[in-house]
Amino acid sequence: MSDDRFDAIIVGGGLAGCSAAIVLARAGKEVLMIERGDYCGAKNMTGGRLYGHSLEKIIPNFAEIAPIERVVKKEKISLMTEDGSLDIGYHSAKLSAAPESASYTVLRAKFDRWLAEQAEEAGAEIIPGIVVDKILVEDGKVVGVEATGEEMYADCVILADGVNSLLAQQLGMKKELEPNQVAVGAKMVIKLGEDVINQRFGLNGNEGMAWLSAGAPSDGNFGGGLLYTNKDSVSVGIVATLSDIGHSDLSVPQMLDRFMAHPSIAPYLEGGTPIEYSGHLVPEEGYGMIPELVRDGVLVTGDAAG
Numbered sequence: 400m401s402d403d404r405f406d407a408i409i410v411g412g413g414l415a416g417c418s419a420a421i422v423l424a425r426a427g428k429e430v431l432m433i434e435r436g437d438y439c440g441a442k443n444m445t446g447g448r449l450y451g452h453s454l455e456k457i458i459p460n461f462a463e464i465a466p467i468e469r470v471v472k473k474e475k476i477s478l479m480t481e482d483g484s485l486d487i488g489y490h491s492a493k494l495s496a497a498p499e500s501a502s503y504t505v506l507r508a509k510f511d512r513w514l515a516e517q518a519e520e521a522g523a524e525i526i527p528g529i530v531v532d533k534i535l536v537e538d539g540k541v542v543g544v545e546a547t548g549e550e551m552y553a554d555c556v557i558l559a560d561g562v563n564s565l566l567a568q569q570l571g572m573k574k575e576l577e578p579n580q581v582a583v584g585a586k587m588v589i590k591l592g593e594d595v596i597n598q599r600f601g602l603n604g605n606e607g608m609a610w611l612s613a614g615a616p617s618d619g620n621f622g623g624g625l626l627y628t629n630k631d632s633v634s635v636g637i638v639a640t641l642s643d644i645g646h647s648d649l650s651v652p653q654m655l656d657r658f659m660a661h662p663s664i665a666p667y668l669e670g671g672t673p674i675e676y677s678g679h680l681v682p683e684e685g686y687g688m689i690p691e692l693v694r695d696g697v698l699v700t701g702d703a704a705g
């Protein structure tokens with residue numbers, strides 16, 4: 400096989416792309432994964448919770464070796480007004496006890512990097528730091544990609560390039576996103592220290608908490624606030640549907656500022672140091688936004704697939 404011909408080229412080194420790379424490389428396929436970030440995870444964002452059931456099928460007991468932050472053992476749901484909160488909580492050692500039903504808090508910059516290493520160990524080749532600009536099509540079949548002027552060929556191209564999937568749009572497999580199909584997420588990671596987190600949230604050891612809030616956080620619109628405890632930091636964020644943002648006087652960053660200052664949230668963040676700020680789109684519509692998933696020589700997966 401020549402250097403620029405592969406069984407599969409995967410565009411995007413997020414959770415979907417890395418998972419595809421692991422499975423294909425283990426099956427003995429020549430795999431190239433191209434990621435535009437400096438490394439896999441560099442450009443990726445999540446609120447903070449990873450449900451383990453799917454990855455468990457690819458890497459059984461992955462949490463024992465992966466850089467997870469904490470195991471979710473405590474849930475909290477809050478219905479918030481601007482200055483009040485009705486809270487429902489659940490705490491049990493049985494939560495996340497079985498790997499296939501467990502969930503974990505994660506930071507993508509660490510987690511995706513690790514997952515990409517698993518793909519490399521399985522035999523996949525990864526090229527970070529370049530953008531795939533174009534999909535190559537011959538006689539109606541996708542035959543490869545063009546990145547920074549270089550053409551690379553494969554029997555199959557997998558588009559794992561995230562919620563926008565400009566490449567699936569380029570092929571006409573996906574329409575431009577409508578404002579009601581996606582939410583905007585803004586998130587801050589605040590360093591607090593492991594002991595402070597355990598004390599404030601009532602956690603022991605590597606127990607983690609997932610806290611979702613609706614109502615005032617997204618100014619009464621669809622969406623809400625999130626807070627996840629990491630090892631020595633917390634992820635705190637807002638998700639608000641794009642079509643609803645126009646109904647609010649607040650921008651999403653302003654909603655996040657207000658959420659962090661809420662009397663039910665602020666005491667947990669007191670004295671913390673912001674170490675990361677990120678923003679990203681989240682697919683929200685569900686079935687209605689699933690694009691054409693397969694064509695001759697190409698497959699769409701992950702957020703790109705809705």
Ligand SMILES: Cc1cc2nc3c(=O)[nH]c(=O)nc-3n(C[C@H](O)[C@H](O)[C@H](O)COP(=O)(O)OP(=O)(O)OC[C@H]3O[C@@H](n4cnc5c(N)ncnc54)[C@H](O)[C@@H]3O)c2cc1C
Pocket residue numbers: 410411412413414415416433434435436439440442443444445446447448449450529530531532559560561562566583584585586636637638678679680681700701702703
């Ligand atoms: C605020 C927020 C909160 C969320 N909370 C949660 C949660 O708690 N739990 C959960 O399960 N999910 C959550 N999600 C959703 C979750 O983050 C996504 O479902 C997940 O990231 C999708 O993974 P992916 O691999 O499909 O896409 P992505 O992670 O977006 O990866 C796509 C990759 O493709 C690369 N790429 C794109 N275009 C190109 C190109 N042309 N060339 C090369 N590389 C390219 C990008 O750099 C990126 O690395 C949240 C999302 C947001 C924004």
